[in-house]
Amino acid sequence: MAPSFLEQLWIARYVILSGLGMSMSISALAIIAGSVVGVFVGLALVYGGGVLRFLVRAYTDIIRGTPVLVLVLASYYVSAAVGLDLGPFSAGVLALAIFCSSHVGEIVRGALQAIPRGQTEAAKAIGLTFNQTFTSVLWPQAMRQCLPAWVNTAAEMVKASTLLSVIGVAELLLRTQEIISRNFMSLQFYFLAGALYFIVNFGIERFGKYVERKTVLPT
Amino acid sequence: MGYTLNFAAVWRNFDFLLSGLALSLGLAVISILIGAAIGLVTAFALTAKNRFASAPARIYVTVIRNLPILVLVLFAYFALPQMGFRIGKIQSFVAVLSIYSGAYLAEVFRAGLLSIPRGLTEAGLAIGLTPMQIRGSIIAPLMFRNVLPSLSSTVISLFKDTSLAAAIAVPELTFAARKINVESFRVIETWMVTSALYVVTCFLIAAIMRFVERRLALPR
Numbered sequence: 001m002a003p004s005f006l007e008q009l010w011i012a013r014y015v016i017l018s019g020l021g022m023s024m025s026i027s028a029l030a031i032i033a034g035s036v037v038g039v040f041v042g043l044a045l046v047y048g049g050g051v052l053r054f055l056v057r058a059y060t061d062i063i064r065g066t067p068v069l070v071l072v073l074a075s076y077y078v079s080a081a082v083g084l085d086l087g088p089f090s091a092g093v094l095a096l097a098i099f100c101s102s103h104v105g106e107i108v109r110g111a112l113q114a115i116p117r118g119q120t121e122a123a124k125a126i127g128l129t130f131n132q133t134f135t136s137v138l139w140p141q142a143m144r145q146c147l148p149a150w151v152n153t154a155a156e157m158v159k160a161s162t163l164l165s166v167i168g169v170a171e172l173l174l175r176t177q178e179i180i181s182r183n184f185m186s187l188q189f190y191f192l193a194g195a196l197y198f199i200v201n202f203g204i205e206r207f208g209k210y211v212e213r214k215t216v217l218p219t
Numbered sequence: 220m221g222y223t224l225n226f227a228a229v230w231r232n233f234d235f236l237l238s239g240l241a242l243s244l245g246l247a248v249i250s251i252l253i254g255a256a257i258g259l260v261t262a263f264a265l266t267a268k269n270r271f272a273s274a275p276a277r278i279y280v281t282v283i284r285n286l287p288i289l290v291l292v293l294f295a296y297f298a299l300p301q302m303g304f305r306i307g308k309i310q311s312f313v314a315v316l317s318i319y320s321g322a323y324l325a326e327v328f329r330a331g332l333l334s335i336p337r338g339l340t341e342a343g344l345a346i347g348l349t350p351m352q353i354r355g356s357i358i359a360p361l362m363f364r365n366v367l368p369s370l371s372s373t374v375i376s377l378f379k380d381t382s383l384a385a386a387i388a389v390p391e392l393t394f395a396a397r398k399i400n401v402e403s404f405r406v407i408e409t410w411m412v413t414s415a416l417y418v419v420t421c422f423l424i425a426a427i428m429r430f431v432e433r434r435l436a437l438p439r
Contacts, residue, residue: 073393078407
């Protein structure tokens with residue numbers, strides 16, 4: 001008799017766990033790198049001079065108008081064509097980080113612009129320099145504003161990490177496909193992969209709701 | 220890096236890219252229309268007081284929104300035939316994108332429904348309309364106008380999601396680009412043009428949505 005689903009699951013346990021670990025590290029790297037760049041993108045969108053702002057606006061609009069899958073494929077093939085030997089993992093993480101940076105940039109821009117102008121004027125009136133105004137008046141409030149949206153972006157990144165299976169990064173979805181090609185239990189193992197992604201993303205979503213409650217400004 | 224851009228190979232295959240783009244748009248339009256119908260029903264269910272209506276709708280929206288669409292696409296195309304559902308890849312992708320967009324549009328519509336004053340429902344009841352008539356001819360049209368601004372970004376992101384059909388070899392834009400890339404090795408040129416086509420289409424969708432929004436704006 002052919003091995004049952006549970007037996008197949010037991011055989012594949014390390015493969016699935018390593019795939020899940022790979023998915024998590026891809027997402028984490030993309031979120032960290034993308035957020036660091038994204039903060040600067042957001043700052044440039046709000047405070048940048050004419051040319052800088054135009055360039056950064058073009059960057060975010062182009063990235064946001066292109067599907068993530070196209071970014072992943074382009075990053076993978078183009079990096080090889082220009083002689084950068086990145087390999088699928090780095091190329092994929094690079095694409096996701098670029099995608100993440102444009103999203104975080106828009107979130108930061110929105111948060112900074114949502115702060116009433118009167119606060120900057122008040123800070124000026126009591127004699128704060130721009131740097132002081134920014135670090136102790138604007139930035140703390142903007143952080144509060146953008147945290148919930150930022151957590152949502154993290155969930156987006158976990159979902160987008162599945163696209164790296166297309167360029168052959170052994171993350172959870174590609175591992176699942178490999179397991180299925182061995183035991184033909186496509187229904188069960190796609191279900192399992194879906195359940196794992198759901199658990200991770202649902203956890204992130206709950207955490208986002210919690211952060212939202214904690215960061216809401218007292219009225 | 221002495222790389223000279225040469226777009227000849229891309230222009231030679233430009234028809235192929237354009238027909239891919241047309242298929243992408245077709246997939247998006249059909250799926251979003253079906254998804255809008257699903258989303259509207261789900262949004263009414265989400266805002267219903269009856270728990271037997273709101274709980275299944277809440278589960279549907281939560282589950283779909285927390286799953287990567289690529290998993291859904293592969294599941295529908297590779298796993299469902301095991302259960303006896305045999306449909307073509309375009310049909311299976313449209314089904315998946317419809318269900319997926321239904322969940323996202325339901326959330327957009329739900330926010331719109333909550334912004335409709337209760338007085339309208341009461342006025343409708345007072346002049347003797349049935350609850351179904353009130354939903355169909357008063358609440359839904361008003362809600363639709365209210366949500367148009369936030370609808371734009373959802374529609375654009377759903378259009379971009381049609382690129383995932385490439386994973387099951389539906390010959391849409393991304394699939395066409397990948398094919399040209401592999402055949403011609405004009406890597407940079409192919410992806411530049413493909414990305415430009417997507418960006419331009421997204422801008423056009425945004426412009427059309429803004430136009431519709433202005434035309435349908437409620438007089439203040």
